[in-house]
Amino acid sequence: MSDGETVTVAEVLARPVLARGLPKVVACRDRLDRPVRWVHVTEWANPTAALDGGELVLTTGIGFPARLDDYAAEIAEVGAAAVVLELGRRYREVPHELVAGFRARGVPLVVLRRAVRFIDVTQELHTLILSSQVRTLRAAQRVHDTFTALSQRGAGAEEVVRAAVAMTGQAVVLENLTHQALVFATGERGLEDVLDRWEPRSRATPSPAGRTGVGGPEGWLVTQVEFRGAQWGRLVMLPTADAPFRAEHVLVLERAAGAVTLARLTQEPRWEDQAHRDALLDVLEHRQPSWPETRARLAALGVPAQGRRFVVLLLRVADRAILAEKLRARFAGTALVGDLGERGLGVLLAFREPGAWRPPAEEMAELAGVAVHAGAEVGELAEVARSAAEADQVAGAVPPHVPPAVYTIGDVGLPELLYSLRDDPRVQAYAERQLAALLSHDHTHGTDLLGTLRTYLAAAGNKSVTASRGHLSRQALYQRLRLIEQVLGADLESGEVRARLHVAVTALDAQRAGRPTS
The missing domain is CATH 1.10.10 (Arc Repressor Mutant, subunit A)
Known part of the structure; x- marks a missing residue:
């Protein structure tokens, strides 16, 4: 089956029990991907009372009404998947009025040019459909069990996203309301391929009218991450060329969104805090396989790195989480802010012109009311670790309770040197x-x-x-x-x-x- 979960009109027509009837699609060949929920044999002139939508209707046409267009209208209104008409008992050729009626309403009409036993058709197709439904139920149970277990043991958003990727093979990204990619797992795709130009691509993909839907120029599968009507972000699943989204993908993404919501309600740190800290450590510890991937990661968090210069700042404060939130809001687009534990609150400033880091650093000192320890200004991401090492040296040399200001290695004299020792x-x-x-x-x-x-x-x-x-x-x-x-x-x-x-x-x-x- 095309998606592993539902049986389509095209698939039932290919089964030997119907293929023996030499089926020919005479209307809406482009709609053969419609799912078949059941098979129903009827010769009634008004069959809708016995239908509930999604059926493959088998008929010889003996009970067709005088106005064939009315019959097509009723079939379309009830939502039947398709109609299979066996020629020979009433019609030797399919009536043009019937073809036109079904074509106008987007319902496939198939004729069988050789007789088949309808009882054989229903038995085989019902077995096929029931097997598919059992697989779907099992898959749904597996998804339910997986994300329930993750929530029960307090898994964070990163583990939830990785589980969604493991179950689907598709890249999954958790973004906030400003279209910053906070948590991601790329599956078999490259990080740069997934995150490159993330914000403009995300903004071009509108949120679905319902909770979950496919949209945007790339056909992303998107679901809302929300709690009691308050939206926190979106979970996005990126498609692959040879693997269309299936019903299981929707289920996985929605259950993952629920698990992510629970993690946000019960755990610290916040998504933004963790994302900035991880990205900062990626740079300082060279944790990404390549610098282009690192640049894509920073840009996806709203801090462009291409053509920028950098400096690392350290601030020693008691409540790093509150200050981090303030600094990210004030210096959005230029600063990566992460809690580095005992080292203090780390800031990676990105700027274009040499020396342009000092005014924002001085503003940070005034805003935080503490010393800002600055490393060397560097021109490449690969040199950021050197800037961080120098900022550490300055932070270790400047005593506490000094006036709020920016301190560099040039401010380390004998008192500061002996303080560090x-x-x-x-x-x-x-x-x-x-x-x-x-x-x-x-x-x-x-x-x-x-x-x-x-x-x-x-x-x-x-x-x-x-x-x-x-x-x-x-x-x-x-x-x-x-x-x-x-x-x-x-x-x-x-x-x-x-x-x-x-x-x-x-x-x-x-x-x-x-x-x-x-």
């Missing part, structure tokens, strides 16, 4: 060796010699500046500096000593800045 035991040991005696003295005597030393070193050994910044008289300052020299056993007039102590104090401050607050 604050957990290194060697750095910790160095600071302890240089300052332990001073810290012990402050703790024992309630002094703040460390604070005086910090101010003195920041003033590059200028005593006047140190006294002014520390609100001390010069005499008091001199006394403190002499005491610091005694405690440390060091000469503060030595540039080398001041350099060692400056590194140690900066390292100590970095370690303290990195401690979690209670």
